[in-house]
Amino acid sequence: MLLPKDEAELGAIVREADGPLWIEGGGTRGPVAARDGVRLGTSGLTGITLYEPGALTLVARAGTPLAEVEAALAAENQRLPFEPMDHRALLGTDGVPTIGGVVAGNVSGPRRIQAGACRDSLIGVRFVDGRGDAIKNGGRVMKNVTGYDLVKLLAGSHGTLGVLTEVSFKVLPVTPEQAVVILPGLSVGQAIAAMAAALSSPFEVSGAAHRPGGDVMLRIEGFAASVSYRAGRLVKLLAGFGPAEILREGVAAMWRDIGNGAQFSGTGQDVWRISVKPADGTAVAARLEGADLLFDWGGGLIWAGVAPGQDARAALDGIAGHATLVRATPETHARLGTFHPEPAPLAAIAAGLRAQFDPRGILNPGRMA
Amino acid sequence: MDMPIPDAGILARKAGIVALLQSVLPADAMIHEDRQVKAYECDALTAYRCPPLCVVLPSTTEEVSAVMKLCQEQGVPVVPRGSGTSLAGGALPTADSVILGVARMNDVLETDYGNRFIRVQSGRTNLSVTGAVEDDGFFYAPDPSSQLACAIAGNIGMNSGGAHCLKYGVTTNNLLGVTMVLMDGTVVEIGGAHLDAPGLDLLGVICGSEGQLGVVTEATLRILPKPEGARPVLIGFDSNEVAGMCVSDIIKAGVLPVAIEFMDRPCIRATEAFAHAGYPDCEALLIVEVEGSEAEIDEQLSVITAIARRHDPVELRESKSEEESAKIWLGRKSAFGAMGQINDYMCLDGTIPVTELPYVLRRIGEMSKEYGLDVGNVFHAGDGNMHPLILFDANKPGDLEKCEAFGADILRLCVEVGGCLTGEHGVGIEKRDLMVDQYDPVDLEAQLRVKDVFDPRWLLNPAKVFPLASTERRRAA
Numbered sequence: 093m094l095l096p097k098d099e100a101e102l103g104a105i106v107r108e109a110d111g112p113l114w115i116e117g118g119g120t121r122g123p124v125a126a127r128d129g130v131r132l133g134t135s136g137l138t139g140i141t142l143y144e145p146g147a148l149t150l151v152a153r154a155g156t157p158l159a160e161v162e163a164a165l166a167a168e169n170q171r172l173p174f175e176p177m178d179h180r181a182l183l184g185t186d187g188v189p190t191i192g193g194v195v196a197g198n199v200s201g202p203r204r205i206q207a208g209a210c211r212d213s214l215i216g217v218r219f220v221d222g223r224g225d226a227i228k229n230g231g232r233v234m235k236n237v238t239g240y241d242l243v244k245l246l247a248g249s250h251g252t253l254g255v256l257t258e259v260s261f262k263v264l265p266v267t268p269e270q271a272v273v274i275l276p277g278l279s280v281g282q283a284i285a286a287m288a289a290a291l292s293s294p295f296e297v298s299g300a301a302h303r304p305g306g307d308v309m310l311r312i313e314g315f316a317a318s319v320s321y322r323a324g325r326l327v328k329l330l331a332g333f334g335p336a337e338i339l340r341e342g343v344a345a346m347w348r349d350i351g352n353g354a355q356f357s358g359t360g361q362d363v364w365r366i367s368v369k370p371a372d373g374t375a376v377a378a379r380l381e382g383a384d385l386l387f388d389w390g391g392g393l394i395w396a397g398v399a400p401g402q403d404a405r406a407a408l409d410g411i412a413g414h415a416t417l418v419r420a421t422p423e424t425h426a427r428l429g430t431f432h433p434e435p436a437p438l439a440a441i442a443a444g445l446r447a448q449f450d451p452r453g454i455l456n457p458g459r460m461a
Numbered sequence: 462m463d464m465p466i467p468d469a470g471i472l473a474r475k476a477g478i479v480a481l482l483q484s485v486l487p488a489d490a491m492i493h494e495d496r497q498v499k500a501y502e503c504d505a506l507t508a509y510r511c512p513p514l515c516v517v518l519p520s521t522t523e524e525v526s527a528v529m530k531l532c533q534e535q536g537v538p539v540v541p542r543g544s545g546t547s548l549a550g551g552a553l554p555t556a557d558s559v560i561l562g563v564a565r566m567n568d569v570l571e572t573d574y575g576n577r578f579i580r581v582q583s584g585r586t587n588l589s590v591t592g593a594v595e596d597d598g599f600f601y602a603p604d605p606s607s608q609l610a611c612a613i614a615g616n617i618g619m620n621s622g623g624a625h626c627l628k629y630g631v632t633t634n635n636l637l638g639v640t641m642v643l644m645d646g647t648v649v650e651i652g653g654a655h656l657d658a659p660g661l662d663l664l665g666v667i668c669g670s671e672g673q674l675g676v677v678t679e680a681t682l683r684i685l686p687k688p689e690g691a692r693p694v695l696i697g698f699d700s701n702e703v704a705g706m707c708v709s710d711i712i713k714a715g716v717l718p719v720a721i722e723f724m725d726r727p728c729i730r731a732t733e734a735f736a737h738a739g740y741p742d743c744e745a746l747l748i749v750e751v752e753g754s755e756a757e758i759d760e761q762l763s764v765i766t767a768i769a770r771r772h773d774p775v776e777l778r779e780s781k782s783e784e785e786s787a788k789i790w791l792g793r794k795s796a797f798g799a800m801g802q803i804n805d806y807m808c809l810d811g812t813i814p815v816t817e818l819p820y821v822l823r824r825i826g827e828m829s830k831e832y833g834l835d836v837g838n839v840f841h842a843g844d845g846n847m848h849p850l851i852l853f854d855a856n857k858p859g860d861l862e863k864c865e866a867f868g869a870d871i872l873r874l875c876v877e878v879g880g881c882l883t884g885e886h887g888v889g890i891e892k893r894d895l896m897v898d899q900y901d902p903v904d905l906e907a908q909l910r911v912k913d914v915f916d917p918r919w920l921l922n923p924a925k926v927f928p929l930a931s932t933e934r935r936r937a938a
């Protein structure tokens with residue numbers, strides 16, 4: 093594996109490459125199947141280059157372990173707002189998640205409904221494109237409309253437009269207290285209705301999840317008195333859905349498990365990630381009868397564990413949204429496609445952008461197919 | 462500010478182009494007489510004016526598509542326009558361009574509280590989006606100060622912000638989907654009511670592309686439940702440095718105010734003379750607003766006032782009622798008007814790292830003396846988005862040019878300390894030539910290549926955002 097030590101060396105590697113480069117951060121989202129070409133790692137590009145707690149800004153090189161970034165933030169009582177998941181338990185991988193990998197996958201967890209996705213906290217990038225040129229966009233300030241926003245374009249581009257070398261974030265303070273309002277015994281339809289009611293209230297729910305057959309879980313974060321007040325108001329607001337309980341212990345672990353899709357660890361199922369508008373969750377669930385489900389984002393994100401080889405994407409027929417295959421054999425990935433097929437005009441634009449940023453088609457070719 | 466020389470061939474073919482466009486539009490959707498097109502000769506950057514070839518005001522996405530397809534075939538540039546409130550010249554026409562105004566497309570198409578979104582036509586004004594949902598307890602968060610007039614189309618074009626983005630983000634963080642017409646007339650749907658789009662984040666690059674990639678005709682926007690209440694505290698300091706430290710300490714303490722506004726002495730004095738808000742005569746003034754229930758507001762304000770007291774403020778006034786809140790906001794909200802009473806002014810929009818605030822304010826003060834032009838500063842301190850207002854006399858020969866040079870120096874200073882040229886207004890023509898101060902040629906080239914994909918013939922708002930020299934070859938092709 094090639095491990096460039098800086099952006100210049102990376103640029104030279106890309107310029108001189110005569111075949112595909114398979115880009116890896118920590119490799120926690122699964123090994124790339126054996127294919128022609130060269131593996132290119134970012135573990136030589138590490139370190140937090142700037143952290144100003146008073147400006148809520150952190151800049152780090154792409155190969156910096158996520159844990160290092162989170163530890164530096166925690167020392168100042170701050171955090172990445174979007175709660176990135178850890179794929180290792182779900183995918184049975186090892187390795188160390190990197191901050192660049194988080195950005196390349198736009199990896200965003202339960203707090204996405206309140207604080208936005210990774211792409212919403214990302215304020216600057218540096219990357220090496222398929223020509224070997226080092227390009228910067230955005231910067232280290234949170235309000236910036238200078239030129240086109242390539243920052244968002246790079247977030248979630250899975251290394252197909254460029255190799256990220258440095259990423260900048262707007263970060264947020266850690267909230268001192270948290271609690272969860274638990275509603276037991278609801279059907280999927282009732283659960284989605286309860287989550288919608290909670291998210292339509294002014295009580296700032298920062299997580300809304302449901303496991304069919306289990307509880308609805310509504311997270312509240314903030315100062316102590318405020319958390320108690322809002323949790324109490326939510327219980328009253330949702331009285332029509334039955335008796336509720338307020339939980340204060342084990343809250344962090346509960347949401348870590350939800351975000352990481354812990355219930356699917358080692359189940360042997362294929363795992364899909366389906367994005368729809370919350371109200372459509374009931375219909376999708378009905379079509380996926382027999383699947384093991386987890387609703388996050390108020391019902392807008394559905395994790396589905398299905399029989400190996402089953403096409404869960406078919407459940408979206410006639411429903412707006414998309415389904416991504418997260419865990420399956422290479423054969424299933426190849427047969428069903430990892431990413432949702434795009435309408436022709438958008439696929440043409442995406443292909444056009446890839447041709448501009450990577451004219452020789454050497455950066456993770458086909459990775460987003 | 463130079464603009465490209467208009468294409469003489471297009472000017473000569475005006476009658477034919479107008480007739481072709483009329484053939485795909487209702488009779489009242491075309492304006493082409495010299496006297497009438499003059500109304501569209503500028504936006505809110507009024508120093509620069511040029512009447513367009515003609516103006517079309519379509520009512521449907523299909524009409525927009527037909528117009529653009531025709532313009533592409535005819536090789537005629539199109540300049541999209543929302544409400545024309547751009548301070549950066551984003552909607553400034555050239556003599557050979559068609560202004561495509563979306564003002565007639567202002568319907569609410571769908572309101573969905575269960576899934577918390579609204580779908581509107583893009584000509585709808587920002588404030589009327591909130592107006593459509595506020596009776597049911599919701600609001601649309603981005604609130605640029607032109608929100609009474611500005612259109613969602615322009616908000617998307619410029620990725621507009623507002624006073625409350627520290628908590629709620631800017632347009633791009635609240636935009637879920639668009640219907641957009643490409644220059645060749647193709648209609649594309651990007652995103653939708655669900656939270657994230659598959660594939661590359663095209664929505665992210667369209668938002669803030671200043672009308673150069675496509676014309677957005679419909680938008681799906683995230684709406685949020687209104688907070689129970691909000692109240693500000695006003696804090697005065699004898700030094701910009703200390704005020705800056707106070708902002709940092711508030712942010713570090715874990716409170717997330719919805720707004721932290723900052724005014725400096727020239728601005729405080731002008732505002733006080735104009736609006737009589739009862740502001741103290743001090744060096745720096747902060748207005749910090751928090752949201753929640755009464756008890757939650759009290760809890761947050763007590764944290765903030767405790768921090769402020771450690772910095773020895775000359776004034777600390779916590780609002781206890783709606784009347785007191787209105788009075789605290791009165792001065793801030795009349796700041797631009799107050800400065801305008803004194804003289805013509807130019808409003809800048811650079812962003813800096815919050816920690817550089819004292820240094821940047823000191824440097825602006827020094828430059829103000831060098832240029833002999835007064836400047837007042839009022840800005841969103843929580844996110845470092847500055848709005849220096851440079852006073853000049855438009856009737857005095859050379860004053861505008863001097864003001865522009867001063868403004869350019871301030872923006873270069875913003876870049877030098879790690880910030881950027883524009884935080885929420887956009888580049889337009891105003892900051893076009895300064896792009897080279899922020900970006901290397903290779904960085905700009907990457908952006909130009911994005912436009913190549915969406916608009917290969919460079920007909921859509923072509924003379925904006927990038928220095929003309931850097932786009933000349935593409936525009937001529």
